[in-house]
Amino acid sequence: MIINDAAGLQDEVIARLRTVFDPELPVNIYELGLIYELITHVDGTVKIVMTLTAPGCPVADQILQDVERRLSDIEGVKEVRVEITFDPPWDRSMMSEEAQLELGFM
Numbered sequence: 557m558i559i560n561d562a563a564g565l566q567d568e569v570i571a572r573l574r575t576v577f578d579p580e581l582p583v584n585i586y587e588l589g590l591i592y593e594l595i596t597h598v599d600g601t602v603k604i605v606m607t608l609t610a611p612g613c614p615v616a617d618q619i620l621q622d623v624e625r626r627l628s629d630i631e632g633v634k635e636v637r638v639e640i641t642f643d644p645p646w647d648r649s650m651m652s653e654e655a656q657l658e659l660g661f662m
Contacts, residue, residue: 558605563596565630570594572626573604579615583658585623589650592641600634602627607646616640 559566573586573594585591585606593605604623608616620638627636648661 557591558593558595560595562598563600563602563632565596565602565632566594568630569596569602569604569627572630573623575626576619576622578609578613578619581609581659583651583655585619587652587655587658588646589652589655590646600632601637602630602633602635603637603639605639605641607641609646611642 570586573591574584576585577583578585578588578590581588588609590606590608591604592607593603595603597603604627606623608619613619620640623638624636627633648656651659651661
């Protein structure tokens with residue numbers, strides 16, 4: 557994951573991302589490895605580049621709205637920009653050990 561934390565919000569942003577879950581899986585999007593890039597700007601803009609577990613994810617809109625809502629609640633955040641990418645495509649190796657244990661892959 558690429559992190560550029562000009563606004564000093566990284567810890568709070570990550571904590572909030574850990575509260576967003578893919579409704580189909582009992583693991584948060586951060587531990588699933590869906591976050592590819594996290595950039596905070598001193599003007600209060602937060603940019604997240606993320607992926608989904610599958611391009612046709614039926615709950616994509618719900619996840620994106622959750623991310624935007626949770627990050628917008630952080631003091632000092634003025635704007636949240638979420639970009640979806642499928643390059644590189646997500647696979648199970650991107651999950652944290654915690655997520656792999658939770659899902660029974662270890």
